[in-house]
Amino acid sequence: MTILVIAEHDNQSIKAATLNTVGAAAKIGGDVHLLVAGAGCGAAAEAGAKIAGVSKVLVADAPHYDAQLAENVAELIKGLAGSYSHILAPATSAGKNTLPRVAALLDVAQISDIVGAESADTFVRPIYAGNALATVRSSDSVKVITVRTTAFEPVAEAGGNAAVESIAAAADLGISSLVGRELTKSARPELGAAKIIVSGGRGLGNGENYHAIMEPLADKLGAALGASRAAVDAGYVPNDYQVGQTGKIVAPQLYVAVGISGAIQHLAGMKDSKVIVAINKDPEAPIFQVADYGLVADLFEAVPQLTAAVG
Amino acid sequence: MKILVPVKRVVDYNVKVRVKADGSGVDVANVKMSMNPFDEIAVEEAVRLKEAGIATEVVAVSAGIGACQETLRAALAIGADRAILIETDAELQPLAVAKLLKAVVGKEQPQLVICGKQAIDDDANQTGQMLAALMGWPQATFASKVAIADGRATVTREIDGGLETLSISLPAVVSTDLRLNEPRYATLPNIMKAKKKPLDVTNPADLGVDVAPRLSTVKVEEPPKRGAGVRVADIAQLVDKLKNEAKVL
Ligand SMILES: Cc1cc2nc3c(=O)[nH]c(=O)nc-3n(C[C@H](O)[C@H](O)[C@H](O)COP(=O)(O)OP(=O)(O)OC[C@H]3O[C@@H](n4cnc5c(N)ncnc54)[C@H](O)[C@@H]3O)c2cc1C
Numbered sequence: 131m132t133i134l135v136i137a138e139h140d141n142q143s144i145k146a147a148t149l150n151t152v153g154a155a156a157k158i159g160g161d162v163h164l165l166v167a168g169a170g171c172g173a174a175a176e177a178g179a180k181i182a183g184v185s186k187v188l189v190a191d192a193p194h195y196d197a198q199l200a201e202n203v204a205e206l207i208k209g210l211a212g213s214y215s216h217i218l219a220p221a222t223s224a225g226k227n228t229l230p231r232v233a234a235l236l237d238v239a240q241i242s243d244i245v246g247a248e249s250a251d252t253f254v255r256p257i258y259a260g261n262a263l264a265t266v267r268s269s270d271s272v273k274v275i276t277v278r279t280t281a282f283e284p285v286a287e288a289g290g291n292a293a294v295e296s297i298a299a300a301a302d303l304g305i306s307s308l309v310g311r312e313l314t315k316s317a318r319p320e321l322g323a324a325k326i327i328v329s330g331g332r333g334l335g336n337g338e339n340y341h342a343i344m345e346p347l348a349d350k351l352g353a354a355l356g357a358s359r360a361a362v363d364a365g366y367v368p369n370d371y372q373v374g375q376t377g378k379i380v381a382p383q384l385y386v387a388v389g390i391s392g393a394i395q396h397l398a399g400m401k402d403s404k405v406i407v408a409i410n411k412d413p414e415a416p417i418f419q420v421a422d423y424g425l426v427a428d429l430f431e432a433v434p435q436l437t438a439a440v441g
Numbered sequence: 442m443k444i445l446v447p448v449k450r451v452v453d454y455n456v457k458v459r460v461k462a463d464g465s466g467v468d469v470a471n472v473k474m475s476m477n478p479f480d481e482i483a484v485e486e487a488v489r490l491k492e493a494g495i496a497t498e499v500v501a502v503s504a505g506i507g508a509c510q511e512t513l514r515a516a517l518a519i520g521a522d523r524a525i526l527i528e529t530d531a532e533l534q535p536l537a538v539a540k541l542l543k544a545v546v547g548k549e550q551p552q553l554v555i556c557g558k559q560a561i562d563d564d565a566n567q568t569g570q571m572l573a574a575l576m577g578w579p580q581a582t583f584a585s586k587v588a589i590a591d592g593r594a595t596v597t598r599e600i601d602g603g604l605e606t607l608s609i610s611l612p613a614v615v616s617t618d619l620r621l622n623e624p625r626y627a628t629l630p631n632i633m634k635a636k637k638k639p640l641d642v643t644n645p646a647d648l649g650v651d652v653a654p655r656l657s658t659v660k661v662e663e664p665p666k667r668g669a670g671v672r673v674a675d676i677a678q679l680v681d682k683l684k685n686e687a688k689v690l
């Protein structure tokens with residue numbers, strides 16, 4: 131059994147989500163290869179070769195993989211699939227975009243967002259916003275899988291010594307192109323990788339309040355900032371702050387929910403956090419049902435007090 | 442330009458589903474059903490493109506049991522022109538739906554398919570990408586802005602780090618994210634009008650598609666419950682608990 135893990139990278143370095151995905155591959159068992167498809171991605175491939183548990187890195191370096199668009203990358207993976215029992219990618223926006231395309235090209239199902247691997251063909255995945263867990267068995271020859279990174283321990287970033295092999299690029303389909311990216315710049319940790327997340331909802335009232343109330347707390351705690359959909363929709367913060375069923379799935383050591391009611395769609399994204407704190411003025415808010423520590427209070431008083439009390 | 446919009450009938454997003462005692466699935470008997478919220482956004486987007494004079498016809502299509510007619514009527518009430526039901530009692534997985542949609546695309550020849558990014562029951566997030574692959578078309582998933590001009594679509598997508606804009610040739614598949622638009626409420630006159638709009642019924646056999654599932658469900662369980670938490674009186678107590686009990690500070 132050999133498993134191909136699709137690396138998430140920016141041509142220079144490998145994203146943390148890849149380490150959890152290799153962790154999931156290790157759980158399934160077998161040899162693990164890593165695919166780095168990019169343009170000028172030698173540094174990323176070198177970094178991939180150091181990941182613990184990876185035995186070979188395949189590098190497809192070509193201009194038409196620069197933006198890692200789904201059409202071209204899926205075509206490349208299709209050509210490699212014959213040698214593999216499983217193809218895994220993290221269930222990030224990139225993995226979710228590309229992998230179903232691979233599955234369809236191979237005429238197999240995709241198993242989305244697994245949180246457990248029971249055997250080589252049986253996997254656990256959440257359905258209905260995490261209100262149920264389904265155990266599913268695949269009868270397909272190749273298992274195409276996206277991995278919920280919070281459910282699998284990352285492997286070590288260093289210590290491995292994999293062979294690096296250049297592979298030929300597949301054809302450039304030429305049907306899509308990147309116009310541009312507007313990436314949120316932040317000195318704070320990434321939501322997916324943060325140990326502490328402070329997350330704000332509609333209770334903050336507006337964007338200025340979000341920044342004035344939440345940022346000092348995040349600074350003190352070295353935390354990432356998150357938000358509910360309502361806060362994102364109302365424009366308090368950019369879309370990539372959204373935690374939930376249809377946003378990011380997080381599981382930090384500490385999640386502090388401020389002025390968030392706790393709709394099932396939000397809970398779906400954070401209820402596996404180790405410790406949950408809720409600050410909400412409504413004692414009936416459903417967020418208190420999942421909170422380890424609940425404080426019924428006006429956030430405009432409580433959060434600055436918390437900021438002053440920590441660190 | 443014709444736009445095809447796949448719409449799925451799902452358990453309403455406000456319902457907290459229960460797992461069946463025998464572990465065979467979730468209990469959907471007597472539960473409120475609605476159109477998948479992302480598909481409402483897809484219908485709205487298609488109708489807006491028609492209102493802007495860019496699209497000429499909007500066709501809604503749903504695969505599933507006879508009751509999916511209600512979902513299709515809801516799409517017609519938002520402003521779709523006609524509807525197609527692919528009727529079957531079989532369990533449909535995303536690959537099978539993508540193949541059914543491919544067959545419909547073959548007949549209808551739309552220039553654009555706008556679907557939801559994810560059905561909120563199976564949370565699969567696959568069907569649109571699979572359809573694009575089967576057609577050999579480009580895709581723009583998780584769209585928050587769509588502009589059509591000169592035979593191409595320029596689509597802004599919500600990605601993990603922020604936003605990305607793609608230019609794709611048509612025909613293509615676009616999948617909707619939450620912030621693409623806010624769907625209108627269907628007015629009573631439009632609901633009445635929707636009842637008279639054409640709704641054709643076909644089935645997987647007529648479309649020549651094998652919908653046999655590739656994944657079998659071994660069991661469905663409740664997720665582990667979190668232990669009951671405590672209320673703290675004030676910030677001082679909260680900080681004390683976080684430092685000394687939970688040891689996360
Ligand atoms: C298809 C679909 C997908 C969705 N996906 C997501 C998702 O991924 N993530 C997500 O978050 N949501 C998602 N939602 C939306 C979700 O259903 C809720 O609408 C949303 O989470 C509510 O955000 P909120 O808690 O900030 O706002 P509200 O529900 O309005 O809650 C605001 C809270 O703030 C409290 N508050 C107000 N003022 C104060 C104060 N001064 N001090 C303290 N507390 C105060 C209130 O008591 C209230 O509990 C989705 C919905 C749909 C239909």
Ligand SMILES: Nc1ncnc2c1ncn2[C@@H]1O[C@H](COP(=O)(O)O)[C@@H](O)[C@H]1O
Pocket residue numbers: 446447448449450477479480483502503504505533535538555556557558559560561563564565566567568569
């Ligand atoms: N049975 C179905 N009938 C019509 N459209 C569907 C069906 N299943 C999925 N879709 C479409 O595909 C999208 C993604 O679904 P999924 O891949 O199941 O998460 C949905 O938002 C719909 O637009």
